[in-house]
Amino acid sequence: MSNSKKWFIIINPTSGNGKAKTLWPKIENQLNHERFQYVFHFTSSGLHNVELIHNAVNQGFNKIICIGGDGTIHNTVNGIMLQTISPTSSINVGVIPIGTGNDWVKTYNIPKDYKKAIDTIKNGTISQQDIGKIEFLDSQKEAVFFNNLAGVGFDGYVVSKVGKYKHFGALAYLIGAISGLFSFKNFDVEVVANSQKIKTKSLMVLIGLCKYSGGGMQLTEYTNPTDGLFDISIAKNFSKLDILKNLVKLFNGSIVKLKKVETFKTNTISVNCKNKLNIPFVQADGELIGTGGIKVQIIPKAFSFYTK
Ligand SMILES: Nc1ncnc2c1ncn2[C@@H]1O[C@H](COP(=O)(O)OP(=O)(O)OP(=O)(O)O)[C@@H](O)[C@H]1O
Secondary structure, eight states: OOGGGSEEEEEOTTHHHHHHHHHHHHHHHHHHHTTOOEEEEEOSSHHHHHHHHHHHHHTTOOEEEEEEOHHHHHHHHHHHHHOOSSOGGGSEEEEEEOSSSOHHHHHHTOOSSHHHHHHHHHHSEEEEEEEEEEEESSSOOOOEEESSEEEEEHHHHHHHHHGGGGGGGGGHHHHHHHHHHTTOOOEEEEEEETTEEEEEEEEEEEEESSSOBTTTBOOSOOOOTTSSOEEEEEEESOOHHHHHHTHHHHHHSGGGGSTTEEEEEESEEEEEOOOTTSOOEEEETTEEEEESOEEEEEEEEEEEEEEO
16 A cells, blocks of 8 residues: 555644553554554654654655644654745644643643544645744754744743643643743843834734634734734733733633734744843643744745644
């Protein structure tokens, strides 16, 4: 059987605090019951995940199942975007969500129950969305792609801390945010987008495609992940009290209505961080990817996946 007829499955054994590994035998039973033809691999690291997908596409696989959380989807997207053999939107990805935050799947109501997720992959439809490409302004690091949300500043700082709280499930991000609050310092930033320059002290600059991040928070003014535009939120000079007072607003989407949050849409953005004494972290889809200034551009409808 040629590779294009088979599914290529990757499982991140550490996702969901190890739940992906424990559930795999049951998932495998269900896939066999539903007569899926497949090969499978466990990831040994994020980089291994990217390489597995990159090589699979080069070998002719065009149907992928990703078992894990947002980081596993992110690494899978990067494997697809970095290969040059096939148009990226011709590779279809099914997701069985077994992560901690599981934020990306919430936008599309992809079921967390593995049997229902398999049914979505088997009987659902194929949708597409835009992808973001991040290039680093202050280093030679390779470009990183994202499918959900990227951010510079406090949210990157939270991601750098969240690992040790993952056993709390989706609450890990909120706990990470509260614990990081007291050591984080707002940074100087110059944002360039839509021929405008915004110079400010900032808590964070968020570059969104989909609706949820940080374990269910809604930090951007989400409209449409296929409109060719990012949803930007710049949180300007928030105090610790501002954050504590507005914790509920982080989750119900109304944080973007605050005066100190500037929102707009754009298809490219530069986030320049000139102050070498306070260089912010950069996160993409909940993965810590670097530090300092970035330039981000949108690649319209580059990612194809199974939805209900
Ligand atoms: N075998 C492995 N050992 C350790 N880490 C791994 C391994 N395979 C992949 N990883 C890394 O595991 C990290 C977490 O994966 P993932 O995001 O899927 O799960 P999660 O953190 O539980 O879920 P979520 O991101 O939805 O909160 C990713 O950064 C990925 O690079």
